[in-house]
Amino acid sequence: MTQDILDWQMSTPNGRQFVAELLDLCGAGALAGVGNYAQDFYSLGRRAVGEDVQRLIRLSKDGLDKEYLMLKEHQKRMESVNDGC
Numbered sequence: 471m472t473q474d475i476l477d478w479q480m481s482t483p484n485g486r487q488f489v490a491e492l493l494d495l496c497g498a499g500a501l502a503g504v505g506n507y508a509q510d511f512y513s514l515g516r517r518a519v520g521e522d523v524q525r526l527i528r529l530s531k532d533g534l535d536k537e538y539l540m541l542k543e544h545q546k547r548m549e550s551v552n553d554g555c
Contacts, residue, residue, distance in 0.1 A: 490544040496520025
């Protein structure tokens with residue numbers, strides 16, 4: 471993923487939703503370790519991908535602002551889902 475592509479994704483609500491869901495799928499920021507080496511290595515690899523994407527976001531121009539906006543939007547969507555809306 472190039473910085474230009476990620477910047478483009480982060481410039482729209484749909485793009486930010488895609489990136490937020492990708493980070494959730496990767497388990498970025500989550501702790502890994504279930505005691506099964508194969509499962510742990512798989513989880514660590516997934517998480518590393520998500521953390522690389524986060525790093526690219528933070529290195530971009532206004533990256534922290536974009537990440538904060540993405541997280542706020544994602545939280546709002548999750549609250550709507552949990553409220554049954």
